[in-house]
Amino acid sequence: MTYSPIDRAAAKTPDGVARRIRGLSDRTIAWIFVAPTIFLLLAVNIFPLIWTIRLSFTNFRVNRPNNAVEWVGLRNYERILTDPDVWNTMQATAHFLIWTITLQVLIGFTLAYLINKKFRGNDLWTTIIVFPMMLSPAVVGNFWTFLYQPQIGLFNYVVAFFTGVDPASFSMIGDVHLAPWAIVIADTWMWTPFVMLICLAGLRSIPDSIYEAAECDRASKWRQFWTITIPMALPFLMLAVLFRGIENFKMFDLVVQLTGGGPGNTTTLTSIDLKREAFEKWRTGYSSAYAVILFVTVFGLASIYVKALNKVKER
Amino acid sequence: MIMFISTFLSGLVRFRRGSWEMLATVLIAMGVVMLMQPFLLVLYSYSFIVTLVGTVMFIIVSHFPE
Numbered sequence: 001m002t003y004s005p006i007d008r009a010a011a012k013t014p015d016g017v018a019r020r021i022r023g024l025s026d027r028t029i030a031w032i033f034v035a036p037t038i039f040l041l042l043a044v045n046i047f048p049l050i051w052t053i054r055l056s057f058t059n060f061r062v063n064r065p066n067n068a069v070e071w072v073g074l075r076n077y078e079r080i081l082t083d084p085d086v087w088n089t090m091q092a093t094a095h096f097l098i099w100t101i102t103l104q105v106l107i108g109f110t111l112a113y114l115i116n117k118k119f120r121g122n123d124l125w126t127t128i129i130v131f132p133m134m135l136s137p138a139v140v141g142n143f144w145t146f147l148y149q150p151q152i153g154l155f156n157y158v159v160a161f162f163t164g165v166d167p168a169s170f171s172m173i174g175d176v177h178l179a180p181w182a183i184v185i186a187d188t189w190m191w192t193p194f195v196m197l198i199c200l201a202g203l204r205s206i207p208d209s210i211y212e213a214a215e216c217d218r219a220s221k222w223r224q225f226w227t228i229t230i231p232m233a234l235p236f237l238m239l240a241v242l243f244r245g246i247e248n249f250k251m252f253d254l255v256v257q258l259t260g261g262g263p264g265n266t267t268t269l270t271s272i273d274l275k276r277e278a279f280e281k282w283r284t285g286y287s288s289a290y291a292v293i294l295f296v297t298v299f300g301l302a303s304i305y306v307k308a309l310n311k312v313k314e315r
Numbered sequence: 316m317i318m319f320i321s322t323f324l325s326g327l328v329r330f331r332r333g334s335w336e337m338l339a340t341v342l343i344a345m346g347v348v349m350l351m352q353p354f355l356l357v358l359y360s361y362s363f364i365v366t367l368v369g370t371v372m373f374i375i376v377s378h379f380p381e
Contacts, residue, residue: 081360094351293363297350300343300370307336
């Protein structure tokens with residue numbers, strides 16, 4: 001007779017312990033299994049959050065641990081919310097958010113609509129389009145830095161080919177007007193496939209019978225698109241917007257690799273500014289307040305996202 | 316439109332989740348827009364409190380009855 005590892009472990013359990021386990025209720029056993037996860041969540045997520053909120057009301061600096069920590073009340077929040085430089089950073093983030101989401105949704109939905117048509121090599125094209133999403137943001141950042149080089153960059157030569165301007169006459173990442181667009185283009189290139197995949201899932205969930213019924217009613221393709229395709233794919237589009245909105249609000253790695261926040265502060269997004277305050281200027285209390293502001297904003301957006309997700313589930 | 320406003324207001328008075336969640340969502344959206352708009356510094360200054368009120372309200376009202 002063969003014994004499984006569970007049987008062998010049970011046989012080795014001392015009688016006293018075995019008797020005690022046998023006496024436990026299902027609820028207690030469930031708690032024993034869940035407790036390590038809850039403990040980890042408390043230690044890794046909840047405790048740092050509470051500690052950050054506490055630090056946001058102090059003038060604590062992590063590089064001066066021996067200095068006396070003073071309670072400054074709402075002064076950190078007041079400074080952040082009246083600082084024109086932080087306001088500019090928020091605007092740079094807004095520019096990045098609005099344009100990346102608009103372009104990604106438009107291009108992503110168009111690609112999904114085309115891929116959804118049955119044609120030869122459909123799967124191959126899907127794989128090719130999805131490829132940028134699989135790369136690391138650091139790799140994409142470096143890759144686009146080379147593409148944007150005024151002397152050797154392919155991007156400048158492509159623009160020169162279509163517009164006739166000298167490729168060395170402009171620098172995408174060195175010009176204050178062009179740099180915000182440089183990060184928008186790189187992020188759009190990387191994350192449009194993600195939006196496309198979500199839209200594709202939405203388009204593939206529409207039953208053919210609805211289109212067949214519309215054909216019977218002699219509805220034009222244009223009308224079918226606006227009255228069937230768009231309304232039925234809308235929850236998925238909305239999800240894509242919220243996913244990308246929350247992700248891009250926290251964007252850090254790609255932009256740091258590409259422009260480092262420059263030239264000047266034109267591409268300094270909130271996460272980059274926060275990192276500078278926390279780990280270059282070492283203003284821990286101030287940066288904690290900054291982090292709390294961003295957290296509440298992202299949490300608020302996430303709440304709306306959860307509500308939208310529930311509506312999608314209901315459908 | 317009138318029907319919608321009347322349903323919304325009656326939901327608020329009777330503490331129904333739908334209306335209150337909508338109000339909280341509007342506050343959060345307003346807060347985010349105020350945070351990122353490039354026109355008035357004073358709107359930016361009050362953006363956090365609006366978002367915070369909306370978010371806290373959303374957490375509380377999600378426990379209201381449907």
